[in-house]
Amino acid sequence: MIRLPPRVCNLIPLELIVRKWASPIPGSEEKLLRSVCLFASVARMGSARELAGKSSNQSLDEGEVSILYLGYSGVVVRTKSHAFAFDPADLVSGDAIAQLGKLDAVFYGHGHGDHFSKEHAALLSSKTGAYVAAEESLVPSLKSAIPSERLVPAKPGERKELKGFSVTPIAGIHRGPIVLFIVEAGGISIFHGGDSAYVPLGSFRADLALVPTGSPSPTASPRDAFRMVSDLKPKAAAAFHGSASQHREFLSLVKENLSQVNAFPLEEGRTVKVSVK
Numbered sequence: 001m002i003r004l005p006p007r008v009c010n011l012i013p014l015e016l017i018v019r020k021w022a023s024p025i026p027g028s029e030e031k032l033l034r035s036v037c038l039f040a041s042v043a044r045m046g047s048a049r050e051l052a053g054k055s056s057n058q059s060l061d062e063g064e065v066s067i068l069y070l071g072y073s074g075v076v077v078r079t080k081s082h083a084f085a086f087d088p089a090d091l092v093s094g095d096a097i098a099q100l101g102k103l104d105a106v107f108y109g110h111g112h113g114d115h116f117s118k119e120h121a122a123l124l125s126s127k128t129g130a131y132v133a134a135e136e137s138l139v140p141s142l143k144s145a146i147p148s149e150r151l152v153p154a155k156p157g158e159r160k161e162l163k164g165f166s167v168t169p170i171a172g173i174h175r176g177p178i179v180l181f182i183v184e185a186g187g188i189s190i191f192h193g194g195d196s197a198y199v200p201l202g203s204f205r206a207d208l209a210l211v212p213t214g215s216p217s218p219t220a221s222p223r224d225a226f227r228m229v230s231d232l233k234p235k236a237a238a239a240f241h242g243s244a245s246q247h248r249e250f251l252s253l254v255k256e257n258l259s260q261v262n263a264f265p266l267e268e269g270r271t272v273k274v275s276v277k
């Protein structure tokens with residue numbers, strides 16, 4: 001077993017070591033890298049109780065959101081009135097799901113393993129009653145796992161009104177189909193960029209933009225993330241799905257060109273509270 005320092009998943013050298021180590025076994029690299037990253041993220045996340053305690057809605061004012069970062073593009077975003085999970089893959093343990101409390105919807109932008117798990121979607125939805133809104137090609141496989149009244153196909157351009165919130169899926173660019181999401185609840189608009197390359201977003205608005213800066217996505221980059229934020233002009237922009245240096249590059253682009261945007265990187269297992277109004 002390799003001994004891992006904290007925050008390894010955003011470090012390219014670790015990825016290289018794992019790839020080299022696993023390379024004699026075809027197809028094993030991604031699995032191994034993923035296990036290593038999950039191990040590291042679980043170690044960092046602390047107890048389920050701590051996780052849930054940090055992410056309740058109760059301490060939020062109107063115009064505030066909290067963001068709990070799970071890893072990759074996985075986040076739980078809360079407003080005063082709602083709670084949403086985006087691309088949680090299998091990054092929340094069964095115990096932690098029970099501690100999450102209220103969850104209005106879970107959004108899945110595409111089917112890659114670091115973003116989506118069918119079994120986990122079923123668990124999240126059955127334990128919390130959340131809607132599951134998923135990119136269309138994932139829907140057939142989810143039909144056996146999610147009750148039809150809670151399963152929402154996310155088609156680009158088709159805005160849907162659900163219980164006190166709306167979702168607008170947007171076609172992104174990735175290997176295979178991907179949708180990005182704009183979710184509006186209680187006057188707050190949240191953008192989730194999955195791990196997509198840039199697509200024009202000038203016709204949308206967001207108060208909070210969650211954007212991927214790169215690794216291990218083949219399509220995301222610091223500049224793509226910066227362009228998304230330039231289009232959306234949010235109050236706050238959180239960087240995920242990228243290496244520490246890619247985050248830094250994105251943050252300096254924002255600082256130089258969009259100084260009014262409060263941009264910051266997310267830290268796995270941590271919850272941050274930000275004002276977005």
Ligand SMILES: [Zn+2]
Nearest residue numbers: 072114195217
């Ligand atoms: Zn990814």
